Amino acid sequence: MSLVSELESAPAGTARALGEVLDALAYNEAGLVAAVAQEATSREVLMVAWMNRESLERTLEEGYACYYSRSRRTLWRKGETSGHLQRVREVRFDCDGDAVLVLVDQTGPACHTNRPTCFYLQVDGDRVRVTSEPL
């Protein structure tokens, strides 16, 4: 049984070493976990991306969200070129260890289209509507 599975029945306050939990995450065949960024103040969900163990460690060490770009096959410090950094306020893992929730202070727009969130396509009956203006 993995450490993450053991913690399913653990009482509130139980603690384990960070390194052991990072070892025990349920990385997929590409070594990745799904990462959800949520704005810490507005509580808006900003984006979904991916992290590998190295990007998780950088995120935690540096205090700014760092993802893994599947298309470029490289670490991707969010905002490194755009300046739209995500200052990390809190990091949480889920019950089966294959997803991470990162609460952030988002500088500028989160989306590459310069919209505040990547989730700007809203279902409206039998239509899908763009909810915010691009740059």
Next chain:
Amino acid sequence: MSLVSELESAPAGTARALGEVLDALAYNEAGLVAAVAQEATSREVLMVAWMNRESLERTLEEGYACYYSRSRRTLWRKGETSGHLQRVREVRFDCDGDAVLVLVDQTGPACHTNRPTCFYLQVDGDRVRVTSEPL
């Protein structure tokens, strides 16, 4: 260029037929998009799971979140056995069409451990701490 890519530069208010957008989503090699469930009132992120086209259609038609279980290889109406249903308030897709955000009214705990959210493992310095009590 896919319909989802076209919409990147579309002004607010632009609308497309739901079926066309569902056709144009960037399903992965297993036919899935990542699905984030967020509590509509508390704004808490509850869980990350997966949806295929059929589970998306059921979610939208029935008004309750329906996922695709990768382990059981079948549709999974959230709460069908536990009663912990997720009434759908809003569905949004992201800029690259590979993730869906579902705002829900969560009945009971979202997590199979009977915790309010699946994200109960919180990083605290060099430790990871269980933030809430299981059943």
